[in-house]
Amino acid sequence: MSYYKNKDNLEKVVEHENKQWSKIFNSELKGKNTKLFSSFWWKDYYDEITYFVNNFLSNNGYKKVLEAGSGSGKASLLLNADLDKTLLDISTVALEYAKYLNNKINNKSVVNFFQGNIFKMPFGNEEFDFVWNIGVVEHYEKNDIKNIIEEMIRVCEKNGTIAIGIPNLYSGPILKAYLLKKIKFIPGYKLDTENFYNITCFNEIIEIACRKENRRVEHMEIKYFGNPLIMETPAFFIKTVGKVINKVFYKNKFLILIICKFK
Numbered sequence: 001m002s003y004y005k006n007k008d009n010l011e012k013v014v015e016h017e018n019k020q021w022s023k024i025f026n027s028e029l030k031g032k033n034t035k036l037f038s039s040f041w042w043k044d045y046y047d048e049i050t051y052f053v054n055n056f057l058s059n060n061g062y063k064k065v066l067e068a069g070s071g072s073g074k075a076s077l078l079l080n081a082d083l084d085k086t087l088l089d090i091s092t093v094a095l096e097y098a099k100y101l102n103n104k105i106n107n108k109s110v111v112n113f114f115q116g117n118i119f120k121m122p123f124g125n126e127e128f129d130f131v132w133n134i135g136v137v138e139h140y141e142k143n144d145i146k147n148i149i150e151e152m153i154r155v156c157e158k159n160g161t162i163a164i165g166i167p168n169l170y171s172g173p174i175l176k177a178y179l180l181k182k183i184k185f186i187p188g189y190k191l192d193t194e195n196f197y198n199i200t201c202f203n204e205i206i207e208i209a210c211r212k213e214n215r216r217v218e219h220m221e222i223k224y225f226g227n228p229l230i231m232e233t234p235a236f237f238i239k240t241v242g243k244v245i246n247k248v249f250y251k252n253k254f255l256i257l258i259i260c261k262f263k
Contacts, residue, residue, distance in 0.1 A: 010144055022092075022093040029100060036104060039232065040238060044226075044227060045227070046074065048225050049255070053079060053132075054080050057079070057130055062129035062161070064128045064129045065132075066132075066155065067133055068133050068136075068152055069133040070098060071091075071134075071136075073085075073089075073102075076132075077101055083110075085111045086111070086112040086113075087112070088121060089116075090117055092115050118151060126155065126158060126160075128155055128157065130163070131152045131160070131161075132162065133164060134165035134255065135166070139193045142197070145205055146205050146208055146209050149162070149164070149205060153213040153262075159263060160261075162260050164202065165225075165256070165257045167194065167254065168254055172228050173226070173231050177190055199222060199258065203220065206258070216262060218263035219261055220261075223256075223257045223259065224253035224254075224255065226253050229242055
């Protein structure tokens with residue numbers, strides 16, 4: 001069910017997300033945390049997803065990457081240095097934090113930072129090989145998601161790829177965040193405006209958007225990233241028992257990445 005039930009006002013959704021994440025990133029900037037990852041869980045997650053995306057980009061000869069609705073942009077910033085990377089976000093604070101992270105990572109990539117709206121991006125048609133985002137679209141209504149995806153397709157090359165990362169409701173970290181939302185007095189990250197649509201729903205939305213943008217899909221695939229265990233799990237446990245849990249409960253991993261390649 002949508003957080004914005006009975007409020008057909010996209011501006012309120014955008015404003016809420018901008019304010020919420022600007023507050024988080026402003027806190028990170030003020031804290032000047034010297035650690036790139038707050039826990040081993042996060043390092044393991046980013047190692048996993050960047051390894052996959054780097055190989056995917058290399059195998060397809062992709063060089064120009066856009067993260068549309070980037071937030072911190074960490075996943076894109078950690079990709080190979082020979083890529084031309086563009087981060088777009090509505091929050092100027094998020095982009096400032098992304099620049100701070102880029103300096104910390106210092107992998108000598110070409111990185112372009114744009115302040116803008118994912119519903120009307122300041123780019124021409126077919127400018128990028130790979131257009132993606134993580135933890136963005138689930139905050140919106142289905143029709144708004146369709147509009148986001150249409151815009152992602154518009155700026156993507158004819159033979160390029162779009163990818164959408166959404167949190168997995170059945171993973172340990174998200175189940176914990178769901179419970180903390182119900183138990184107000186316990187501190188920790190709580191679910192806010194997330195909507196949990198199933199994968200079939202996303203596939204249908206992508207197909208509709210592809211038809212609107214006159215694109216033919218070569219193939220779609222689903223990948224899962226991030227250990228199913230909660231983020232506070234000790235490193236030694238993730239390295240041992242966590243490896244088994246990763247394999248057995250593959251579809252309970254933290255992030256679902258929906259990949260759509262065009263031809």
